[in-house]
Amino acid sequence: MSALIFPRADVPLNDLPALLLPAYGETLTMVGIVMAVVLVIGAPLGVLLHNVAPGGLYERPALHAVLSWIISIGRSLPFLILMAAIVPFTRFITGTNIGIAAAVVPMSLAGIAFFTRIVENSLRSVPPSMVQVARAAGGSNLQIMRTAQFSEAVPAVIGGLTIQVIAMIEYSAIAGTIGAGGIGYVAVTYGYQRFDNTVMLATIVILVVTVALVQIVGDRLVRFTTPQKRLQRA
Amino acid sequence: MISLRHLTKTYGRGHAAVTVLDHLDFEVPTGRIAAVVGPSGAGKSTLAQCINLLERPTSGAVVVNGEELSGLPEKRLREARRRIGTVFQSSSLLSRRTAAENIALPLEYLGVTPGEARARVAELLDRVGLSDKAGHYPFQLSGGQAQRVGIARALALRPSILLADEATSGLDPDTTRSVVGLIRQLRNDLDLTVVFITHEMDTVRQVADTVARLDHGRIVEQGDLVELLTSHDSLLGRSLQPRRGHAGPEAGTRTWYVTYDSTDVPGDWIQRFTGDLGAVVHLLGASVETVHGVNTGSATLGIGADDDARVRGALARYGLSGTPDGGGGSQSHQLLTAAAVLEDVA
Structure with a gap:
């Protein structure tokens, strides 16, 4: 065990920012890139999925069934397994299977499947x-x-987007375990493998605060885009 | 003017095929308001969707001002839709757009410049009496105001045909009256041809010039509103009469259902009829109103006379027509029951 090889010594508080800030930056980069890809591909795909369904503007039941099936597969695999399963594909796209670039591929795939369903659901309402x-x-x-x-569905889509961003932060932490970097990587290597409780606690605080902020911003945006909520508050 | 010729709409194929509209012929001359009534399942909503070209008929034609529209290719069909304004059931406004932005929707689709659109929207808001509500969102509007916005939106592209598809359903009676008044006003001002599809007979009496009854995908009866209302033998006319409850008859009297059967029933007919008959007459219930300047309505009387023929004769003198209740088996009685059923279903 690593605790036996390295004498246990928590990272001093003074050194925490130097360790955590770059990692946090990496997490934000990963989530940011993934969300951009997800929005650009997932939103039109969700609209398409909704409209090829029976009763849609371009009714194509067969196409809908196929699309829906593919998305369900993407949604049904736990992220860790999806990530491992598509390593050859990831390497083909990015030329590597570690690092941010490699993490972005499985995260985008899972994210697109997730967001497509969110958009489809929002349009259905x-x-x-x-x-x-x-x-x-x-x-x-x-x-x-x-x-x-x-x-008309914008508030519902933004609500879904909030859930999605939080899920992507979680995925980025999982991707961290295969060396993608980011807060998740720090939490695993320092907090888990070296029993560094200070770092563990710090990463938890950062993640909790980040998720809370995302939720607050998301709720504000939903309120802002819903006339009834926006104006009745005033 | 709009005419529907041999309009047929079938859903499904083979054995599962359901014919909703069955060689329907219908015509509304320019500047007239035609109401289409009928029980649910008669094909009213399908008819509406064929008129505003949201559905393509299986066969037959939709002709607006002499031009056949239903057979146009998809892109031209979309352009043709702009010639028919549709007022939908209330709550059909986009919730995230203001009243003005909702009205501007068809102009936006057409690609009208923002400046022109603003001017047109202001004009339309003024026409429906909502100039002060331009920046209000749908949730801030009452049901009647929302429906006025819906009407303004339907008129944005200056259509010659206005289709009201259950436009007053779900509105309270006062609001309905004001919305109906607006539609009649707009018809007069803009010489619109209006097809008013509804299941509310009370609204029909307020709005329509002519009435058609749709049943099993066909127009089974149609005519001028006043003529129908004053026609004793018309099932449609009977179903247009308001049917309210009435008091029970007293001992020694018999219940008669009396309808205004002509356009010149004197206002004091009860007094004169009672004098003529020389018998006890109880008023058990009545509903009389003026429709297009003509008094129409019905009354339920308890009459203490045995000679049916004499009662009928006395009524006929004042342009009235009577049916004794409990007469059983008579044609008018069946008609009456059928009319009541029709109203129930609607």
Whole structure:
């Protein structure tokens, strides 16, 4: 055990920022890149999934079944297993299987599957009469998807996005165990393998505060994008 | 003017096929308000969706001002939809847009410049009497105000046809009256042709020039509102009459259901009829109103006379028509029951 080889000595408080800040930066980078990819691919995919479903604007039940099935597979694997399973694919894309670049690939895949479902679900909660209204007003399918479906669902999508960002922070910590860096990596190497309680505690505080902040910002945005909540508060 | 010719809409194929509209013919001349009524399941919503071209008919034609629209290719069909304004059931406003932004929706889709759109929206808000509510969100509007916004939105692209699809369903009677008043006003000002689809007979009496009854996918009866209301033998006319409860008959009298059967029933008919008959007449219930300047309505009377023919004759003198309750098996009695059922279903 590492505690036997290295005499147990917690990282002094003074050195904590030097250890944690770069790691935190790495975590934010990972989550940031992944969220960008997820938004760009997941949002249109969610809208597509919703509209090829029976009753959608481009009803294609067979395509919907296939898409839905693929997404369900992505959603059903625990992240650790997904990450390990697609190592060859990750190496093919990034040329490496460690580090931030390598972590971003499985995180994006899991994230896209996650977000696609969130968008699909949010659109489903918009009353179908809104689409009828937009069609009767002479809207093209693209206009209808933008103004009557997605725009109406924005608060729900933001609510889902909040859950998603928090899930991605969690995934980044799991990715940390295979050497992706970030707060998760520090927590595992110092807190777990070296029994450094100070570092362990510090990473926990950072994660709790980060998640709380994300939640607060998300809630604010939901309120801001829902006229009823925004104006009744004032 | 809008005419529907041999309109047929079938869902599904083969044995599972369901024909919702069955060679339906219907025409509304320019500047008229035609109400379409019918029990649920008669095909009202499908008819609405064929009129505003959200659904393509299986066969037949939707002709607006002489131009056949339902057979157009998809892109042209979308343009054609702009010639028909639809007022939906209340609560059809986009919740994250203000009243003005909701009204601007069709203009936005069309690609009108923001400046032009603003001017047009201001004009429309003024027309529906909501200039002070431009920046209000749907949750800040009452049901009637929201529906006025819906009407303004339907008119944004200056359509010649206005389709009201259960537009007053779910509104209280006063609000309904004001929304209906607005629709009639707009019809007069803009020479709109209005198709008003509803299941509310009370609303029909307020809004319609003509009424058509849809049943099993066909127009089974239609006519001028006043003519229907004053026609004793019309099932549709009967179902248009308000049917309220009435007091029970007293001993020695018989209950008669009396309808206004002509356009010139004198206001003091009860007094004169009682004098003519020389018998006891109890008023058990009545509903009379003026529709397009004509008094129409019905009354339930308890009459202490045995000679049915004499009672009928006395009523006929004042343009009224009567049916004794409990007569059993008579054609009018069946008609009455059928009318009551029709109202129940609706």
